[in-house]
Structure formats: structure tokens, C-alpha cells
Amino acid sequence: MELQNIYHLYRRAAFGISPSEANKLVSLTREEVVDNLLADSEKVTPLTIDLPDYEAFFKRKPLGRRKELQKIIRKNAPKHLDYNKAWLKRLCEPTEALNERMTLFWINHFVCRDQVIYFAVQYYNLLRTNALGNFKDFIKQVGKAPSMMKYLNTNTNSKDHPNENFARELLELFTVGEGQYSEKDIKEAARAFTGYGSKLDGSFILRQMHHDFGTKEFMGWTANLDGDDIVNIICSKRKCAQFISGKLYAYFVNSSLNDAHIDEMTDVFYEDYDIKKLMRFMLTSDWFYAPENLGAKIKSPVDLLTSIYRVVPFNFEKPRQQLFVQRLLGQALMEPPNVAGWPGGRHWINTNTLMVRLKLPSVFLGNGLVPSDSPQYAYMERGSFGDRLSVNENWKAFDAEYGSLDEQELIVALCAGKLEVGTLRMLEQGVGYSRRELSLQLMSTPEFQLT
Numbered sequence: 001m002e003l004q005n006i007y008h009l010y011r012r013a014a015f016g017i018s019p020s021e022a023n024k025l026v027s028l029t030r031e032e033v034v035d036n037l038l039a040d041s042e043k044v045t046p047l048t049i050d051l052p053d054y055e056a057f058f059k060r061k062p063l064g065r066r067k068e069l070q071k072i073i074r075k076n077a078p079k080h081l082d083y084n085k086a087w088l089k090r091l092c093e094p095t096e097a098l099n100e101r102m103t104l105f106w107i108n109h110f111v112c113r114d115q116v117i118y119f120a121v122q123y124y125n126l127l128r129t130n131a132l133g134n135f136k137d138f139i140k141q142v143g144k145a146p147s148m149m150k151y152l153n154t155n156t157n158s159k160d161h162p163n164e165n166f167a168r169e170l171l172e173l174f175t176v177g178e179g180q181y182s183e184k185d186i187k188e189a190a191r192a193f194t195g196y197g198s199k200l201d202g203s204f205i206l207r208q209m210h211h212d213f214g215t216k217e218f219m220g221w222t223a224n225l226d227g228d229d230i231v232n233i234i235c236s237k238r239k240c241a242q243f244i245s246g247k248l249y250a251y252f253v254n255s256s257l258n259d260a261h262i263d264e265m266t267d268v269f270y271e272d273y274d275i276k277k278l279m280r281f282m283l284t285s286d287w288f289y290a291p292e293n294l295g296a297k298i299k300s301p302v303d304l305l306t307s308i309y310r311v312v313p314f315n316f317e318k319p320r321q322q323l324f325v326q327r328l329l330g331q332a333l334m335e336p337p338n339v340a341g342w343p344g345g346r347h348w349i350n351t352n353t354l355m356v357r358l359k360l361p362s363v364f365l366g367n368g369l370v371p372s373d374s375p376q377y378a379y380m381e382r383g384s385f386g387d388r389l390s391v392n393e394n395w396k397a398f399d400a401e402y403g404s405l406d407e408q409e410l411i412v413a414l415c416a417g418k419l420e421v422g423t424l425r426m427l428e429q430g431v432g433y434s435r436r437e438l439s440l441q442l443m444s445t446p447e448f449q450l451t
Contacts, residue, residue, distance in 0.1 A: 001030050004170045005289045011416060013037060013095035013283055015303070016310040018401050019413050022381030027322050028343060034283045040278060041099035042131060046125040047090055049082045054118045079117040084326075085319045087124075091302065092309040098279070102131035104231050104302065105251050108341040110174060111332070114147040120334060123147035129352060135244060136235045136274040139174065140228050144196065144204040151172040152339070154196045159212035167230075167341055175234045177243045181219065187215040193227045196331055243269035245278070253288055254296050255345045262289050269408060279385045295417020295450040298348050303451060304357060305337050306348040311414060312398045314364050317390035325389070328356055349449075361443035365393045395436060403435050411439060 006025050010017035014015025014037065025033050036128045053072045057065075094100045114120040123145050123317040130138040142148055143166065150156040152166040156351045167189035190296055216225045219233050234240050236398075245265035246257055253261070264285070270279045282288060299307060305325070308314070326332040330353055331342055402410060407427070411419065419427075423445045433441065442448060 001025060001028055004294070005030070006033065007412065008289060008294055008416065009283060010035070010097075011307075012124050012297075013101055013279075015091055015094055015101065015306045016051050018310070019405060019409070020401060022413070030289075031284055034280055037283070037403060038099050038132075038280060039041070041096040041102075043096065044099055044129050044131075045096060046128060046262075047083075048121060048125070049077065049079060049086055049117075051089060051118055051121070053108075063383040067198070074119075076117050077115070079304050080115075080120070080334060081319055081323060083117060084120060084323055087333050088305065088322060088326075090304070091306050092313070099128065099131050100193070101329040102279070103128045104300075105248070106131055108245060108336065108344070109149070110142045110144075111339050112147050112151045113245060113336055114150065117143075117149075117152075119202055122335075129173045134268075135275055135328070136231060138248065138275075139170075139235075141194065141400070142174075143170070143417070144198075144228055146198040146202040146204075147197060149196055154193055155198065157190060157192070157194050158207075158210040159194060159214075160210075162187070162194060162212070164190040165406045166193055171234070172357060173340060175243060176239045182230065182238050185218055188218040188225075189230045192218070192225045192230045196227065201366045206287050235273060238266065238270050241273065242266040245269050248282065251344075251349070252282060254293050255295075256307070258287070261285070267272060277340050295415070295447070297451050298345060299449055299451045300344060300348060301326060301331035301353075302333065302343070304329065304360065304449070307448070307451075308361055309441060311402065311443065312365050313394040314391050314442065317392060320392075325360075329353055357449055358444050361440055361448075363389055364391050365395075365443075366440060396435065409437065410435065411442065414439060415445070416443045416450050417447065419445075419447055 003022060003026055006022045024451075025036075030035075031414065055075055057069060057072055070258055091100055103124070107124065114123060126141055126145055134297070143154070146155075148166070153163045154166040156167070157163040161302065162318050167186050167426055170189065171186060172178055189210040191214070195207040195209075196204070197207045197210075213224060215222060216226055218230060220228075221233050221340060223229070240264065245262050248263050249257060249265065253344075260384070265282060268281045269275075286334060287293070316325075323332060327335070330348060336342060339423075374448065402413065423442075426441065426445070427438075
């Protein structure tokens with residue numbers, strides 16, 4: 001497999017790859033490299049943090065002690081920062097890289113936000129566990145997750161007062177997209193999801209007294225349908241497989257959709273909704289590596305942070321600054337803007353974020369200043385504009401991986417696609433740059449913003 005294609009694959013389907021690891025894969029076929037990537041994600045490791053208060057509470061098997069639980073929830077609110085830190089660390093040093101990449105995709109598809117850290121961790125690990133599994137089973141589990149039930153009000157959905165929030169988003173955002181269903185379909189689906197609830201520990205229960213056991217008419221079916229039946233009917237529609245294939249194509253291949261390629265993906269996915277099989281098909285297809293798809297996507301803020309880390313490992317001395325940087329760039333883990341998620345693509349770039357993005361490598365690695373007068377920063381850190389971020393960088397790790405590369409090898413390893421004229425002129429003027437200086441210059445270019 002060609003070296004440039006290896007870098008492309010690992011930028012899109014993982015979080016980058018070191019030059020030494022990439023060179024080991026050159027002798028393998030494309031299928032072998034992709035299969036290795038899939039094999040590394042065969043085992044799924046949940047991401048957890050210590051939550052001793054919750055563990056002790058649920059170990060006692062409490063029945064109605066909601067007031068006690070509320071105290072624990074308030075006390076553990078700061079734990080969201082701990083999970084954010086642990087999550088970014090895993091993305092920077094992934095062992096199950098494709099699965100973690102898929103988890104990032106799903107958090108922006110099955111969008112949910114929960115202020116209770118115990119249930120938030122539970123939800124994100126549900127996404128992690130199902131990220132490469134069966135899509136049909138995946139949706140059913142998402143609908144029964146306490147975080148999602150609370151976020152879209154399924155936990156207040158009863159036969160006397162049906163709540164349509166989850167049913168609407170299930171159809172519009174999660175499965176088939178706008179124009180593929182009627183208002184009656186939403187109302188009937190909402191009836192099927194009545195009675196959904198959970199125990200204090202988050203385990204699912206169907207509240208029989210609140211569930212509508214009557215006949216529903218949904219997408220041409222008439223029967224006593226429940227929530228799982230609704231999902232089965234939706235997935236029987238080819239449009240569902242096509243909708244998800246299009247979302248995956250936009251995320252992994254190109255924001256400009258190619259209908260012929262998506263149809264190929266749909267044919268594979270519609271057979272059994274096996275996400276892993278679909279990903280293998282996509283990642284081994286010739287068009288995935290076509291020149292028009294190389295460097296065609298703008299890195300998300302999380303991708304930008306991880307790509308810098310993969311070149312020169314760094315860590316924040318103050319975890320709150322890590323969260324500040326994510327918010328400044330427009331994507332904080334666990335903080336989606338709304339049920340539609342982050343729009344991505346060109347929306348990542350505006351006059352403010354572009355300046356921050358281009359400055360970020362020198363801020364992290366060259367003791368640069370924070371390029372923001374954000375009052376939020378002053379509040380969080382009790383500092384003022386111009387304060388330096390407390391970042392420790394590991395240039396020795398860079399030297400070991402990148403120090404012996406020539407200029408062209410360094411460019412291929414760091415930047416996707418071809419360099420623009422302005423960047424080439426900058427490199428010409430930088431004769432005598434050390435590898436550290438050259439890499440810092442490359443990471444501060446528009447080309448480094450692309451993947």
C-alpha cells in the first residue's frame with residue numbers, strides 16, 4: 001500500500017499514524033492494512049473514571065432515595081472535566097483507533113447531552129460498545145438509554161400524553177431524514193415509545209401502566225407496535241441504509257456527496273446493517289483514496305488537537321485550560337450545541353477560530369500567547385488576555401519519530417494533499433530550519449488544517 005494512502009487512511013479512520021508505523025505497512029495490501037485496523041478494534045474497552053459516590057450508592061440497591069442521589073449528582077458535577085481529560089487522552093493515544101473514531105462519529109449522530117456524569121459515561125460507553133456493531137440493535141439500545149430518554153423526553157412519554165420529541169428525531173436525524181415520513185408516522189411512533197423509563201441506576205424498564213398497547217398505523221404497517229417494532233420497520237426501508245451511508249460518506253470521505261458511491265455503500269449496508277462490514281467496504285474502495293478526496297476535509301477541533309499531539313506529544317498542566325481550548329475552537333467533548341450536533345465542515349472555520357487554529361501549534365509547542373480576549377478564559381483561569389497556557393511538550397518524542405525525515409517525507413507525514421504556492425515559498429525561505437522549526441511552520445499552515 002502506498003505511503004500517502006496509509007497516512008490518508010489513518011487520518012480519516014483513526015487519529016494519525018507515526019512514520020515508523022506507517023512504513024511497516026507499505027509491504028501490505030490495502031485489504032490487509034484495513035483488516036489490521038479493524039482487528040485492533042475487535043475488543044472494546046469502556047472509558048471510565050472513578051465515581052465512588054455513585055458506586056457506593058448503587059451497591060446498597062436503593063429504591064426511592066432520589067434526594068440522596070441528587071446530592072451525589074451535585075457533588076460530582078466537576079467530574080465532567082475528568083472525563084473530558086480522559087477522553088482526549090485516549091484519542092491522542094488510541095489502541096482501538098477505528099472504534100474511537102466511530103464513537104466520535106456516533107456522538108454527533110445520536111446526539112445527547114447529560115449533566116449527570118454517571119449516566120453520561122454510561123451513554124458514551126454504549127456508543128463505544130456498538131460503534132462497529134449492528135445498526136438496528138444500536139438504535140434500540142440508544143432509545144432505551146437513560147440519557148437519551150431524558151434528553152428527548154421519552155421518560156415523560158405516556159399513553160395519556162404522548163411526547164413526540166424522540167419519535168421526531170428518530171426519523172429526521174437518526175434514521176431516514178426529512179421528507180421520508182408523515183406527521184402521522186411521528187404521532188404513531190410516539191405512541192409506540194410510551195412507557196419507556198429507567199430505574200435509578202439507569203437500567204431500562206417499561207412502565208406497563210403508561211404504555212399504549214393499542215393498534216398503531218406506521219409507514220404502512222397496522223398492528224400493536226412497540227418501540228422495537230418501529231425500529232424494525234424503519235430499517236426495512238432502503239432509505240434508512242442510504243441515509244446512514246450518506247452520513248458516513250460525508251464524515252469519512254468527502255462533504256461533497258457522490259451518489260454512485262453512496263449507492264454502493266447502501267447495497268452493502270442494507271443487507272444486514274453490519275456497520276463493520278460497511279466500514280471495511282468503504283475503506284478498501286478505490287474511490288476512498290481518489291485524489292479529490294485527499295485533504296478534502298477540514299479537521300474538527302478534536303482532530304486538530306490530536307493531530308498536533310501525534311507529532312509532538314503535549315499535556316496541559318491545568319485540565320480546565322484543555323476544556324477552554326476546546327470551547328474556543330468550537331467543539332468541547334460532551335457539549336454538543338443541540339440535538340442536530342456540530343454542523344462540521346466549513347462551519348469549523350470563521351474569522352476567530354482560523355486565527356486560533358493557525359496559532360495553536362506555537363501556543364502549545366513554542367510558548368506562544370493565547371490568541372483570544374475571551375472573558376470566559378479570564379473567568380476560568382483568573383487570568384487576562386495574553387496569559388500563557390501551561391503546556392508541557394515532548395520534543396524528544398518528536399526527534400525520535402520525525403527528526404531523521406527529509407523535508408518531503410516530513411511534508412507527507414504532516415500534511416494531507418498538495419501544498420499551496422504560499423506554503424512552498426515559505427519553505428524555500430526557511431533554508432536551514434531544524435526539523436523542529438520546520439514542523440512547527442508546517443503545523444501553522446492552512447494545509448495542516450485539512451485531513
